[in-house]
Amino acid sequence: MLFAVLSGFLIAAIAPWLHRLSGRHSGWLLALLPGALFVYFLGFIPEVSDGSAVRLVYPWVPGLDIQLSFLVDGLSLLFALLISGIGFFIVAYAGRYLEKHRDLGRFYVLILSFMASMLGLVLADNLIALFVFWELTSITSYLLIGYNHEDKSARQSALQGLFVTVGGGLALLTGFIMLAIVGGSYELSEILASDGLQEHAWYLPMLLLILAGAFTKSAQVPFHFWLPNAMAAPTPVSAYLHSATMVKAGVYLLARLNPGLGGTETWLLILSLFGGLTMLTGVFLSARSTGVKKVLAYSTVMALGTLVMLIGVGTETAIIAAVTFLLAHSLYKGALFLIAGILDHEAGCKDFLQTGGLRRALPVTTFFAAIAALSLGGVLPLFGFIAKELMLEAVLEAPRVAGILTAFAVLTAILGVLVAAIVGIKPWFGPRVETPKTPHEAPPAMLAGPAVLASLGLIFGLAPWLAEGGILAAAATVVYGAPLTPKLALWHGINAPLMISIAGLVLGLLLYTQWARFRAAFTWLDPLARQIGPERQYERIMAAMVASADWQTRVLQNGYLRYYLLVILITTLLMVGITAQIYDISIGELSFSGVQLQEWAILGIMLAAAFVAVTFRSRLGAVASLGAVGFAVALIYVLFSAADVGITQVLVETLTVLLLVLVLFRLPGFLNLSSRLVRIRDAIVALSVGGMMTLLMLSTTHTRLYDSISSYFVQESVPLGYGRNIVNVILVDFRALDTLGEIFVLALAAVGVYAMIKLRAEDSRK
């Protein structure tokens, strides 16, 4: 299993070479991987079809109790089969579709990595693993949308998709962590089996965070805008990521969590209303668009909304409808997107208005497009019909807000037929419209996908037990949380859903005849959408983010060292002050007993010299006072048992003073550069920091949390280091590496000094 999931990444790593080796047929060659995975996953069907699950665990980060665990049950298997099965056709298709693109090798890398991430996402049982795969799909999706990276709009769309989905992902991570804390485990199977998730005080925030992740990923209103923009990607990508697989990750997550989090009033209302609204918005925008991929993209938004709505309704019928619709949609939408690619590739059409009467030039494509479109429209006897009937039935019986949802569903049914007609009739029938390219039939590699996917829609429609017994029953059982035995059938007798379907069909076809007027009737919405639509809000947020970053940079990164220092110092002061307040830090008793006279004198001289160094107007005076400070410090070292340190300090201080005198002699005298007010401000900050250091020292001098490690050096100096001066033994023996580092620093400084003096000499020679 681990290998099955990761094989995509492995093959992706060598895909460019395989592509170069195999040349024209690289698509078929690389399609073998998803094909093999599909067969591998098919083998799980007998094991899970009775509703049981296979769980495989691999240690990942044992120290943190994170494991790479996979769960194969009806739901994850349904997704895995869709991902690998459609993936097979996509890769084969892309091999031909992008044949002339110079970056085809890169495409394979990305699409195979994406496939592996997606498989990991649906199969993962560990929340952290699921999240990692979730983000991996966002990143691969970003790279695939921006595949034509020289195109500015593609780059922008890619970034938009990334921001929206990763922003949601951030919320999702928080939600996951809360879920794991509440559920007491990071394993989904254990969390969902635990009780009390819905009664927990964190239920609402946790649910909202997870929904933010799922809704952004699955393009629910008001985040639906990124999906149509993502169509900047090459068509196989749109077909695969943005209709059949990735955007369904949010739906998958909701379905997966339904047994644990679902069933509450909040869940029902949020999911069904947002889902219903998304469904209607999607189909409405779809019917108003004319771009081939735009129509399909918005109809995908509709499908995603339908799925979310059905999971929200959550009745038996609704869950059965959801898994049925999921399968039906993946089949027909995959086929239609690939056909959209054929239209673009073989006839040069990117807009439905450019097309018409192509059935003679593309007879095979026309045939499969018609079948897929019938499934999209929910027409007898296709699988889409069964899904739509179930959906309508579930909505009519919804436990809450049934009226609103029914209204949404009826409108969607009508407009759905209109969209199906646009896709299934407009390009192929009617008068012949001149296309940018002379149209001709697509090669087999590009026809295989639409043909098989569309035909499956027909086969499952005629023989629904094929899909139902194998996988749909098991998937529905997982989502529902209790055994479900759907009885899918084409004919349910004459009932309310059928009447709605027939009415929808008639009205939808009528609307199709008036399509141009329908579009014209709603043009007044466009300026409104541009003004206040969600995409506009997204742009506003992005602009605000840039503006605040700009402001922050100007304030904090202003290029003046002293302001940086001020910010750092004042922050430190505040934080130390707050900490001292919280922990009630005391400084103990001030005692100057035992201080000898000469020590008072030395420290007094030191402070006086420091004061002079700060205030003296003459450079030489300042440097001399600085020397006095240094020598006073040296005296303290000597007085308090640190003779070596004292000697070093004397030597270094002498050198420092000499160096400063030599160099400063060449510099101008001190100028009065700051105003009085600034000097007072700086003095206050400086005194506060000095006071803080004093207080810190006073409060810590008598605290010793741990024993000093010095006793080791004292004990072992002679036995191990053969030296009687312990400080020297430490420097050259116990901590010799430190000293080596110190020598390096000094050597580097010397090289730097030498280089700068050299540089100056050469400059002056010019």
Add this chain to the structure above:
Amino acid sequence: METLMAFAVGGLYAAAIYMMLRRSIVKLVIGLVLLSNAANLLIFTAAGMDRGLPPLIPEGMLVPDGPVADPLAQALILTAIVIGFGVLAFAVVLIHRAYEVVRADDMDQMKDTDT
């Protein structure tokens, strides 16, 4: 003694920081020297201050005769002093070089990366 040292070190820190907040680079360097002195004294004080107990081992013995001052802190300070001098030497030459280009001892004149 530690109490008195706390005040002395605090005074050195205050002087150092005041100098580092000035516009003149020379003053900045003086501030740095003061700061490293203050930090060294801070470490020295934190290790405990003992009079007349140098960390030496008399001839013919394996361990010192009685308690000694903390040798580790002294070793650390020794390293710090020497490195501090290395940095100072580099900084001083750098200032001199910068002055030759900018012709001013004012950091506000050095905002351009090309100079």
